[in-house]
Amino acid sequence: MRKNMVIAIDGYSSCGKSTLAKALAKKLGFIYIDSGAMYRAITLYFLRNHVDLGNHDAIVDALQHIELNFHSKDYESHITLNGEEVSEEIRLMPVSEAVSPVSAIKEVRQEMVKQQQRMGKSKNIVMDGRDIGTAVFPDAQVKFFMTADPKIRAERRYKEMVAKGDQTITLEEVFENLAHRDYADTTREESPLTRAEDAIILDNTDITEEEQLHFALEKVSPFLPH
Numbered sequence: 001m002r003k004n005m006v007i008a009i010d011g012y013s014s015c016g017k018s019t020l021a022k023a024l025a026k027k028l029g030f031i032y033i034d035s036g037a038m039y040r041a042i043t044l045y046f047l048r049n050h051v052d053l054g055n056h057d058a059i060v061d062a063l064q065h066i067e068l069n070f071h072s073k074d075y076e077s078h079i080t081l082n083g084e085e086v087s088e089e090i091r092l093m094p095v096s097e098a099v100s101p102v103s104a105i106k107e108v109r110q111e112m113v114k115q116q117q118r119m120g121k122s123k124n125i126v127m128d129g130r131d132i133g134t135a136v137f138p139d140a141q142v143k144f145f146m147t148a149d150p151k152i153r154a155e156r157r158y159k160e161m162v163a164k165g166d167q168t169i170t171l172e173e174v175f176e177n178l179a180h181r182d183y184a185d186t187t188r189e190e191s192p193l194t195r196a197e198d199a200i201i202l203d204n205t206d207i208t209e210e211e212q213l214h215f216a217l218e219k220v221s222p223f224l225p226h
Helices: 017-028 035-048 056-063 093-103 106-119 132-136 150-163 171-187 209-223
Strands: 006-011 031-034 068-073 076-081 125-129 142-147 200-203
Touching: 006 017, 006 132, 017 031, 017 125, 017 142, 017 209, 031 035, 031 076, 031 106, 035 056, 035 068, 035 076, 035 093, 035 106, 035 125, 056 106, 093 106, 093 171, 106 125, 106 132, 125 132, 132 142, 142 209, 150 171, 200 209
Parallel strands: 006 125, 006 142, 031 125, 142 200
Antiparallel strands: 068 076
């Protein structure tokens, strides 16, 4: 039985996993770890260095040259790739379109799981992703599985990207990207997106961020150290 507390949040793309994870971490004084950002940062490195996803040796070699770190600023999680701040760049469409095939690579997932488990060994953390409650922390005290209507998810993601200055993207492109990622995430051979048997389902199609935080806090409360 682990002494520190781990809250695992899994679910589909653009379901608000990071929004809930950040809010929970801030409310509870836990550390927030964005696992999706880790896969996006690796994808960015692969794109920049033209790593051939069909070349096993090239992938293994590339992973040995990647150092990821998180730092927190105003409860926002910022990620660095080999010392370079890449939090904004990893959210742009080139990375979004390439992250699913990179995330499906066995060696990539094994390396990330090792790093994530190391991060969660001694601190109270909230971590969101696709396989946190199933592969990374199957012994997490509380697990959530988030879902929402695909059209609502696409609209949320589209507004987020436009707000960040991407004026070239269309809502249809975002919807197609999410549909493609859902298929890739749920059908990949290595750690596919599935709900852990003991995960609490949180459908936030019709609820506010405040309501979902209240729901999550009620579920977490019994497990908090007194």
